[in-house]
Amino acid sequence: MKIKLNGKHLEVNGNKTILDICKDNGIKIPTLCYHKNLFPEARCRLCLVELNGKLVTSCSTKPIEGCKIVTKTKKILKARKMNMELMSPGISMDKLGNDFEARKIYEEVGLDNERFKPRKNYKVELGDSLVRDNNKCVNCGRCVQVCSKVQEVHAIDFASRAHNEHVTPYCEKTLAGVACIRCGQCLINCPVGAITEVSHLGKVETALKNKKKQVIVQTAPSIRAALGELFDMKTGSLVTGKMVTALRQCGFDKIFDVDLGADMTIMEESAELVRRIKSNETLPLITTCCPAWILMMEQSFPELIPNMSTCKSPHEMLGALIKSYYAKKAGIDSKDIIVVSIMPCVAKKFESTRPELYTDVDYVLTTRELGRLIKKRNIDFANLPDSEFDPTLGISTGAGDIFGTAGGVMEAALRTTYEVVTKKKLKKVEFKNLHEFKGIKEGSIKLRNKTIRYACANGGANIRELLKHKDDYDFIEMMACPGGCIGGGGQPIYFDDETLKLRSKALYKQDSKKELRKSHENPIVKEIYKKCLGEPGSKKAKKFLHTKYKKRSCF
Amino acid sequence: MQVLRETNLQGLALAKKLGKKGTLELLAKRGLVGRGGASFPTHKKWERALSVKTNERFLICNADEGEPGTFKDKFLIKNNSETLIEGILIAAFVLDAKRCFIYLRAEYDSLRLELEKIIKKVLKKSKMKVSIEIVRGAGAYVCGEETAIIQSIMGRRGQPMEKPPYPTIKGLWGKPTVLNNVTTLTCVPQALLYEDWNPNYRLFSISGEVEHPGVYEWELGVKMSTILGTVKPKGKMKAMSFGCFGGIMPVYKSNRVSPALICDKNCHHGAYSLIFVGEKKNIVDVNLSMAKFYTYESCGKCTPCREGTIRLVELLKKIKSGQATNKDLKLLKELANHIQETSLCGLGASCGNHILTGMKNFKKDYKGFIKKK
Numbered sequence: 001m002k003i004k005l006n007g008k009h010l011e012v013n014g015n016k017t018i019l020d021i022c023k024d025n026g027i028k029i030p031t032l033c034y035h036k037n038l039f040p041e042a043r044c045r046l047c048l049v050e051l052n053g054k055l056v057t058s059c060s061t062k063p064i065e066g067c068k069i070v071t072k073t074k075k076i077l078k079a080r081k082m083n084m085e086l087m088s089p090g091i092s093m094d095k096l097g098n099d100f101e102a103r104k105i106y107e108e109v110g111l112d113n114e115r116f117k118p119r120k121n122y123k124v125e126l127g128d129s130l131v132r133d134n135n136k137c138v139n140c141g142r143c144v145q146v147c148s149k150v151q152e153v154h155a156i157d158f159a160s161r162a163h164n165e166h167v168t169p170y171c172e173k174t175l176a177g178v179a180c181i182r183c184g185q186c187l188i189n190c191p192v193g194a195i196t197e198v199s200h201l202g203k204v205e206t207a208l209k210n211k212k213k214q215v216i217v218q219t220a221p222s223i224r225a226a227l228g229e230l231f232d233m234k235t236g237s238l239v240t241g242k243m244v245t246a247l248r249q250c251g252f253d254k255i256f257d258v259d260l261g262a263d264m265t266i267m268e269e270s271a272e273l274v275r276r277i278k279s280n281e282t283l284p285l286i287t288t289c290c291p292a293w294i295l296m297m298e299q300s301f302p303e304l305i306p307n308m309s310t311c312k313s314p315h316e317m318l319g320a321l322i323k324s325y326y327a328k329k330a331g332i333d334s335k336d337i338i339v340v341s342i343m344p345c346v347a348k349k350f351e352s353t354r355p356e357l358y359t360d361v362d363y364v365l366t367t368r369e370l371g372r373l374i375k376k377r378n379i380d381f382a383n384l385p386d387s388e389f390d391p392t393l394g395i396s397t398g399a400g401d402i403f404g405t406a407g408g409v410m411e412a413a414l415r416t417t418y419e420v421v422t423k424k425k426l427k428k429v430e431f432k433n434l435h436e437f438k439g440i441k442e443g444s445i446k447l448r449n450k451t452i453r454y455a456c457a458n459g460g461a462n463i464r465e466l467l468k469h470k471d472d473y474d475f476i477e478m479m480a481c482p483g484g485c486i487g488g489g490g491q492p493i494y495f496d497d498e499t500l501k502l503r504s505k506a507l508y509k510q511d512s513k514k515e516l517r518k519s520h521e522n523p524i525v526k527e528i529y530k531k532c533l534g535e536p537g538s539k540k541a542k543k544f545l546h547t548k549y550k551k552r553s554c555f
Numbered sequence: 556m557q558v559l560r561e562t563n564l565q566g567l568a569l570a571k572k573l574g575k576k577g578t579l580e581l582l583a584k585r586g587l588v589g590r591g592g593a594s595f596p597t598h599k600k601w602e603r604a605l606s607v608k609t610n611e612r613f614l615i616c617n618a619d620e621g622e623p624g625t626f627k628d629k630f631l632i633k634n635n636s637e638t639l640i641e642g643i644l645i646a647a648f649v650l651d652a653k654r655c656f657i658y659l660r661a662e663y664d665s666l667r668l669e670l671e672k673i674i675k676k677v678l679k680k681s682k683m684k685v686s687i688e689i690v691r692g693a694g695a696y697v698c699g700e701e702t703a704i705i706q707s708i709m710g711r712r713g714q715p716m717e718k719p720p721y722p723t724i725k726g727l728w729g730k731p732t733v734l735n736n737v738t739t740l741t742c743v744p745q746a747l748l749y750e751d752w753n754p755n756y757r758l759f760s761i762s763g764e765v766e767h768p769g770v771y772e773w774e775l776g777v778k779m780s781t782i783l784g785t786v787k788p789k790g791k792m793k794a795m796s797f798g799c800f801g802g803i804m805p806v807y808k809s810n811r812v813s814p815a816l817i818c819d820k821n822c823h824h825g826a827y828s829l830i831f832v833g834e835k836k837n838i839v840d841v842n843l844s845m846a847k848f849y850t851y852e853s854c855g856k857c858t859p860c861r862e863g864t865i866r867l868v869e870l871l872k873k874i875k876s877g878q879a880t881n882k883d884l885k886l887l888k889e890l891a892n893h894i895q896e897t898s899l900c901g902l903g904a905s906c907g908n909h910i911l912t913g914m915k916n917f918k919k920d921y922k923g924f925i926k927k928k
Contacts, residue, residue: 042717045858045897055896060717082893086862115886116866139861158712158855161695163865165855 004068018058018069019047027071030080030108032087032101032191033140034059036496037150037482043141045083046109048076055079077109084109087138088192089116100493101191102138122166127175129182129198129349134166136194143167143186143195150482151460153296155180167194170555179299179554183292183460183480184346184489197346197490200363201373207338207363208251214332217252218318218393219243219342221259222404222485223367225506226344229492229499230371231381236502238510241386246374247342248387256393258341259400261318262412264528265289266399266519268311268545270417271536273475277450282306284473287409289313291351292480292489293463294549301467302551310546312360313351314403315341318393319360320544325532326393338362342370344404344488347480356547366490392524398511399519405504406458406484407434407441410477414445414454415518421447429517435508437483437501440466442473458484556772557756558741559635564681566638566744570645575605578649578747585746586754590738591617592825594814597739601649603723604731613732614646614655615704616740621660621696622798623848625828627758628737630770632666635741640677640687642740645747647685650733655687658704661694696852700900701734703854714856715900738826763796763831764789776813779806782829793834794917799845800905801825802912803838821912823905838917839924842910843871849906860903863894867910874924881925888914 001014005025012021017040022029033044042060049058050070063069070076084106122134141158144167148154155178159168169178187195207215228237247255273285288294288309297304312320319341323334340363341348349364351357365373374381388394399415402408411431418426433443439462442455456477457466463478470476481487483500486507494500516522533541570578582598589595604612616639620628631639643655659667667689674687690708692698698713705726707713726732738758746752755775759782762768766787773782783792783806796803802822810816817824832841849864870887873879891907898904914921 040717041856042899043857045899048897057717057899062719079893079897082890083858083897086866087858089862116869119865139855139858160855161697162850162853162855163861165861 001063001065003063003066006069006071012063014063014065016062018049018051018056018061018063021063022049022058022071028108029058029071030105031059032105032138033142035142035145035189038142038145038189039149041141041145043139044087046080046105048079048083050076080109081111084111085114085116089114089118100193101495102193105191119163125174127198128353129346130175130180130184130187131196131198132167132175133194133196134168136192137167138192138194139165139167140191141167142189142191146185146189149461151181151183151185151480152464153179153181153183153460156186173555177555179296181292181296181299181460181480182347182350182489185481187346187489188487188491188493197366197369198349199369200340200349200365201369204340204363204365204373207340213336213338214253215251215338215340216254216256216322216326217247217340217342218256218258218261218315218322219247220315220344220404220485221262221401221408221507222344222488222491222503223342223370224510225404225486225503226367226491227371228382229494230368231374233382235499236506238506239381240510241388242381242384244389245384245387246379246381249379249384250373250377252340254390254392256318256322257389257396257400258315258318259396259403260393260522260524261314261316261321262289262400262403262409263397263519263522263525264317264321264545265311265314265403265409266412266416267525267529267536268317268541269309270413270420270519272309272311273413273417273452274421275537277452277474284470284476285309287311287413287477289403289409290347290479290481290485291345292347293478295347295350295552296460296463296480298549298552299554304467305549305551307470308549310542310548312357312545312547313348314400315343315348316351316357316360316547317545321528322393323360324544325528329392340365342367344485344491345481346489348490367492368490371492395522395524396516397519397522398514398517400522401507401511401514404485405507406479407431407436407456407477408484408507409479410434410454410456410475412519413475413477414452416520417452418445418447419518420520426518430508430512435504437497437504439482458482458487557745557753558631558738558758558772560638560745560749561635562638562641562744562748564641564677566748567641567644567648567681567683569747570648570744575649578645581747582743585752587739587742587746588754589736590742590757590826591736592823597735597743600723600733600735601646603721604650604733607724607731609730611654611730612650612652613727613730614643614650614652615701615708615727615732615734616643616655616657616737617699617701617704617734618663618737619658619660619692619699619704620663620737621699621852622800622826622828623845624762624796624798624830625760625826626762627760627770627826627828629663629666630758631737631741632663632670636670636673637677638744639737639741640674641681642735642743643687644677644681644683644685645743646733646735646740647683652733653685655685656708657687657689658698658708659689659691661692664691667691695854696848697854697900697902700902702900704734705732714854715902717899736826757827760826760828761786761831763829764792764833765831773812776811779810779812780808782812783808786831788831789833791834792831793836794832794838794841796830796832796841796845796909797822797825798828798830799848800902800908801828802908803832803841804912804916806831820916821908823908837923838913838920839871839875842913843868843875845909846871849902853902853906854900857899857903859894860898860906863890864906866890867894867907871910874921877924877926879925884914884921884925
């Protein structure tokens with residue numbers, strides 16, 4: 001198709017939107033409600049361009065044969081500015097956090113006129129893991145679309161008409177009162193920060209000041225691949241060593257690695273799988289590392305409770321071990337220990353308040369909160385030297401590292417299960433079919449005379465899709481966020497799948513560089529079983545490392 | 556009235572005799588255009604839907620008559636619904652539509668039972684295997700917009716969608732869908748059947764400060780004095796407004812009411828609903844009450860309309876209070892223009908019209924409120 005773009009004659013693909021064509025030709029157009037993975041609803045009307053002299057939104061309009069498109073005229077700039085002004089009256093630059101997308105757009109469009117006064121007066125909703133402030137909301141609708149189309153959770157939608165239109169859970173309830181799974185994808189996709197996590201930062205800082213308490217921090221596998229982004233490092237930089245140094249400088253007494261908890265999870269889960277296959281118990285076995293998925297299961301698929309592994313999630317396992325095994329070893333009363341988990345997830349905040357788990361982990365910080373803490377302490381993160389985790393509970397394997405990316409739990413479990421069952425070494429440690437960037441991945445592996453069919457799903461919609469064929473498999477991994485924990489609701493805000501791919505690549509790189517790459521080879525895991533728990537699946541292991549689920553109402 | 560002529564399924568019989576192509580040709584020859592306001596040739600709309608290869612097409616009869624001051628569809632459903640159903644059946648025959656919908660305005664629920672009876676009766680008589688379902692709106696003005704109707708029928712939030720794709724190509728459940736107004740569909744059998752059928756007759760809904768409000772039929776180009784003579788205004792008339800969205804213009808007794816004259820005053824005739832405003836009224840007041848209407852009826856989807864309509868009310872209130880300056884007047888004009896130019900749907904594109912035409916045609920009323928330094 002021939003068009004004229006800013007005076008230049010071009011031959012373009014007529015199926016592309018004007019926005020994409022402009023991007024291909026290096027022309028930048030400000031967008032707010034547009035997101036690559038979502039349907040362009042053209043709500044914000046910022047991406048206006050002139051098509052044959054008429055203003056149209058470039059995100060949703062396709063060119064016409066021989067049309068004239070202009071992207072920068074006085075009229076266009078004025079209209080964009082007016083829409084910006086209408087959308088966020090009274091929002092000044094200094095009130096807006098640095099990490100939000102809108103800031104860049106405000107700077108790009110320019111917000112110098114403030115002719116209208118703020119008019120919204122909504123109550124801020126403070127939940128158990130998410131805070132919603134509708135006064136900041138610009139009704140872009142990205143959270144609604146992510147919740148209903150990508151996650152298929154349908155926890156929030158628009159209500160009312162005209163200037164009263166606002167995002168709300170069903171019947172104006174709170175998120176805790178509807179079938180919200182706390183995945184936090186709404187937060188990741190919010191360009192203005194109207195949805196944020198419930199911060200535990202203040203409580204952690206108070207704990208750090210308390211000399212009587214030993215504050216122990218544990219970091220999830222996916223943090224190391226994303227934390228650097230908050231300090232303007234390249235996406236996908238591995239910052240394991242720097243992160244440990246920074247945590248030490250922040251004043252944490254011991255720094256442990258959730259990777260070890262992941263290794264423990266693998267030992268228990270793999271033992272459970274073998275047991276279930278041997279004694280013909282309920283299959284498929286479904287993993288339970290993802291608290292958002294567990295919540296989704298309890299609300300929407302309670303009939304799956306017998307299929308669920310009873311293993312706690314890795315950080316809850318390690319938390320329990322810190323307060324029992326480590327406390328005994330170090331000779332500290334477990335009451336004097338405060339366990340802080342750094343997680344890529346907002347659902348973990350909810351998880352730590354579950355009555356059956358709340359003793360294990362005291363506070364949960366997201367990656368972003370950790371970034372804030374480090375910035376508050378004026379630590380020059382990018383130039384920190386590397387250091388190691390505290391060895392008592394800080395040695396981990398590559399299997400633990402890949403827990404942070406979708407398919408990782410499955411891969412780690414298969415590595416261990418294969419070797420434990422067949423007593424043979426794996427020829428190829430890596431399962432390349434699980435490394436792909438896909439919503440649903442599957443495969444099969446032969447263990448002696450039994451073929452194990454496995455599948456992994458990430459993202460709520462894919463989970464629902466996979467559950468339709470769940471009986472075709474023996475072992476299933478579920479992750480509620482797209483891409484797994486690297487795309488979690490607690491991670492630095494990201495805009496496209498490229499970021500996720502780079503983060504995942506970083507984790508696979510860390511795995512490939514490690515000498516120990518299978519959970520059962522971890523010397524600390526061996527020691528814990530020898531000295532404390534006996535063997536995987538033992539009574540004592542059940543007491544510390546396993547949990548139970550219950551049916552929850554959606555309303 | 557031409558539009559009340561009954562056709563007793565003779566129109567449908569004729570259409571079947573002529574075949575699809577013949578029916579379309581005859582409609583084109585008779586010059587039937589949409590009566591909803593856009594005046595799009597009916598046969599062209601049908602042809603567009605027919606050009607898509609598909610196993611299913613839908614027909615929607617738009618009876619969501621929400622424009623203030625418009626009540627011609629209500630009048631037709633009350634008085635000539637058999638012809639309307641026949642029109643729907645002719646369209647269903649031409650389009651091969653197996654499911655037809657009548658999207659009935661929520662406030663017209665009292666007409667529903669009677670309409671259902673008539674549908675049953677006509678369907679039985681015609682022996683056509685077509686279902687005609689009445690879908691009730693929930694009272695949103697915006698659901699008169701075609702894409703919003705489609706969303707509403709599908710059970711979604713009644714908000715307009717970006718066009719293209721047009722409903723004739725991709726409508727209900729992704730299938731080609733034709734939307735026609737009640738009056739248009741009622742005219743279909745009449746236009747087919749009667750050779751003396753006049754395409755220039757329009758229904759006028761008259762309201763406001765007149766002795767005899769109601770639905771009248773006149774030919775386009777009717778003299779203003781004829782209209783005034785019939786409806787008997789209470790005193791001297793200052794202005795007439797075309798619903799809310801069409802704009803407001805002075806009443807010229809000597810003029811003829813035709814699209815050309817109305818467009819000349821930057822107004823839009825729409826479905827010819829004339830609201831008369833007496834000379835004692837101030838246009839700022841009229842505009843304010845219309846602007847308030849839009850702050851409730853904007854769907855809230857896109858920024859300019861959602862946020863702009865409430866700001867228009869704020870500005871008009873300020874003007875009325877006498878606190879406004881010329882700067883506010885300029886902003887009012889800029890904002891109204893902005894909403895029209897950048898909104899997604901027809902509601903947004905017309906919701907500032909009454910203010911713009913009010914400011915242009917009744918400068919004195921606005922100036923009177925402006926603070927003098």
